[in-house]
Amino acid sequence: MAHEINNPVNGIINYTQVLLDDAEGSDAAATDILQRIIREGERVAVIVSNLLAFSRQRDEVVGNVKLNEVIEDCVALLHYQLDKDAILLKTELPDELPDLKGNPQQLHQVFLNLLTNARYALNQRYAGKDDNKRIDIASRLIQVDGRPFVETTITDYGVGIPQDVIDRIFDSLFTTKPPGEGTGLGLSISKGLIRDHQGQLHIESVPGHHTTATVVLPVSDSDGDQEERG
Ligand SMILES: Nc1ncnc2c1ncn2[C@@H]1O[C@H](COP(=O)(O)OP(=O)(O)O)[C@@H](O)[C@H]1O
Ligand SMILES: [Mg+2]
Structure with missing residues (x-):
């Protein structure tokens, strides 16, 4: 399930956001790196979701x-x-x-x-x-x-x-x-x-x-x- 991978990825993004809120305005280097971690995390979420679409193709359309x-x-x-x-x-x-x-x-x-x-x-x-x-x-x-x-x-x-x-x-x-x-x-x-x-x-x-x-x-x-x- 996409959620089993996306939930921890979202955790990483959210915790990084906490650090980013602290670093923004005071530490330019850390801000840049933390922003990159978030962007890459979001990329992972989108890629995972696309790959899993293949394995899901036989899923029932129900509910x-x-x-x-x-x-x-x-x-x-x-x-x-x-x-x-x-x-x-x-x-x-x-x-x-x-x-x-x-x-x-x-x-x-x-x-x-x-x-x-x-x-x-x-x-x-x-x-x-x-x-x-x-x-x-x-x-x-x-x-x-x-x-x-x-x-x-x-x-x-x-x-x-x-x-x-x-x-x-x-x-x-x-x-x-x-x-x-x-x-x-x-x-x-x-x-x-x-x-x-x-x-x-x-x-x-x-x-x-x-x-x-x-x-x-x-x-x-x-x-x-x-x-x-x-
Ligand atoms: N909203 C959009 N605006 C402009 N071009 C688009 C848009 N949506 C899709 N396209 C075009 O359709 C192509 C195929 O889209 P897609 O199947 O999602 O593959 P990808 O995004 O990986 O290229 C894109 O490469 C782009 O040329
Ligand atoms: Mg696309």
Whole structure:
């Protein structure tokens, strides 16, 4: 389970943060090293999560998932990095959204990948601070063919995706990032996981303006009931 590795990693990040709060302003060398430990820790968490997506591919998609909790977990995991990069985050997540049908770890994986991509695109466009260096996350209840779904959009105002690239972004191992920064696995894994959830994942972009990832997931038809699929 990703949690068994990510919990201690989060512990390392949190304890380092305590030391960092002390060192900031008084010890520049220690501050730099402690910040590096936190960044590397967050990288470990994201990489582990991606690798584990493979071993999880046979997991059942069962149970009720609270989407807001999944998204808040992802935001918490990336919080330090987003803060350091001066990336603003605007979330519009209604409290009254119904539970989704699915596997929370897999959905966590998907949203972590989408947010990681958004962050990278924003850092490519803006080295420092900018009012437009922003990610918007919004969810809403929709009906498709008379059945309820939750649609979530993640929009970043980063570099965007050129026309000749967008057809390939869901291909396994396709990346435009240098070695060590991209694996080209994030979107292909995410697409597979969302398909397993009988949902949809689309990405549209206006290069130089924004990129929007849209995730549509079916609402659970029961509260507390565990439904199994074969
Ligand atoms: N939000 C985004 N903004 C700009 N480009 C993106 C975004 N999301 C994905 N891409 C493009 O899609 C490619 C594939 O993404 P992904 O499968 O997550 O692999 P990776 O992030 O490891 O490169 C990226 O290399 C990038 O070119
Ligand atoms: Mg990625």
